[in-house]
Amino acid sequence: MKRLTVPALRARKAAIAQGQGEPLVMLTAYTVRMAQLLDPHCDMLLVGDSLGQVIYGLPSTVPVTLQMMAAHGAAVVRGSYHAVVVIDMPFGSYEASPQQAFESAAYLMKETGAAAVKLEGGAAMALTVAFLSERGIPVVGHVGLTPQAVNALGGYGARGRSDAEAQKIVSDAESIAAAGAFAVVIEGVVEPIAQAITRAIAVPTIGIGASADCDGQVLVAEDMLGLFERTPRFVKRYGDMAGYVSERVETYAAEVRARTFPTAEQTYAPKG
Numbered sequence: 001m002k003r004l005t006v007p008a009l010r011a012r013k014a015a016i017a018q019g020q021g022e023p024l025v026m027l028t029a030y031t032v033r034m035a036q037l038l039d040p041h042c043d044m045l046l047v048g049d050s051l052g053q054v055i056y057g058l059p060s061t062v063p064v065t066l067q068m069m070a071a072h073g074a075a076v077v078r079g080s081y082h083a084v085v086v087i088d089m090p091f092g093s094y095e096a097s098p099q100q101a102f103e104s105a106a107y108l109m110k111e112t113g114a115a116a117v118k119l120e121g122g123a124a125m126a127l128t129v130a131f132l133s134e135r136g137i138p139v140v141g142h143v144g145l146t147p148q149a150v151n152a153l154g155g156y157g158a159r160g161r162s163d164a165e166a167q168k169i170v171s172d173a174e175s176i177a178a179a180g181a182f183a184v185v186i187e188g189v190v191e192p193i194a195q196a197i198t199r200a201i202a203v204p205t206i207g208i209g210a211s212a213d214c215d216g217q218v219l220v221a222e223d224m225l226g227l228f229e230r231t232p233r234f235v236k237r238y239g240d241m242a243g244y245v246s247e248r249v250e251t252y253a254a255e256v257r258a259r260t261f262p263t264a265e266q267t268y269a270p271k272g
């Protein structure tokens with residue numbers, strides 16, 4: 001199977017808008033084995049800066065570095081052959097100027113082989129999105145609840161409950177789509193905002209805590225698999241990996257303590 005391309009994903013918007021195309025499927029991946037398992041089923045794999053909390057136990061995505069993103073991005077590209085790999089630009093690596101964003105994005109693409117970057121923000125980031133897009137770097141936008149701004153927002157609650165805030169989120173999405181983003185993630189907003197953006201912009205919207213009417217959906221894989229300990233309201237838990245792991249490790253520990261593992265089957269006998 002040949003790897004999907006950014007233009008192919010962008011072009012799906014028209015078909016989806018006419019009710020003819022299937023919604024885009026996206027999940028996060030941070031490691032090679034998880035990438036291998038998710039890749040055949042996904043249109044896009046996101047190397048999310050959520051790895052700060054999920055992999056490193058950090059309190060937010062704010063401390064995540066370019067080097068952390070590069071290491072995990074390279075692993076995910078090595079573990080995938082079908083999906084478009086999108087890598088998050090971490091906080092502090094792109095906001096200062098379009099030039100800073102270009103250097104950071106080019107570093108991530110060279111180090112990882114990812115096909116696209118994602119960055120958070122609306123109108124304030126439009127110039128940067130245009131600067132990257134015009135220079136060969138496909139960009140996914142991210143509006144609504146933008147976790148890198150947690151210190152300014154005061155928490156992770158849904159956005160757009162007031163008319164003014166709702167209007168701002170819609171115009172933010174329009175700004176970055178007009179600037180050349182090839183897709184826009186909409187996170188944690190009241191549903192009519194996600195529906196309005198999906199109608200308004202010419203590129204696919206990818207929802208997370210947004211709406212079933214978005215052109216695609218994304219979740220953190222560890223959340224939907226029931227592996228991470230805290231999950232927000234918008235996560236559907238498709239499994240209980242935490243419970244699965246705990247039970248098997250309990251059995252292993254008991255067998256080691258009882259000397260029932262290893263047995264002859266897992267032991268090398270001398271020759272002859």
Ligand code: KIV
Binds near residue numbers: 047048
């Ligand atoms: O970092 C991440 O996992 C994300 C998705 C939740 C959209 O940005």
Ligand code: NA
Binds near residue numbers: 048049050061088
């Ligand atoms: Na992110």
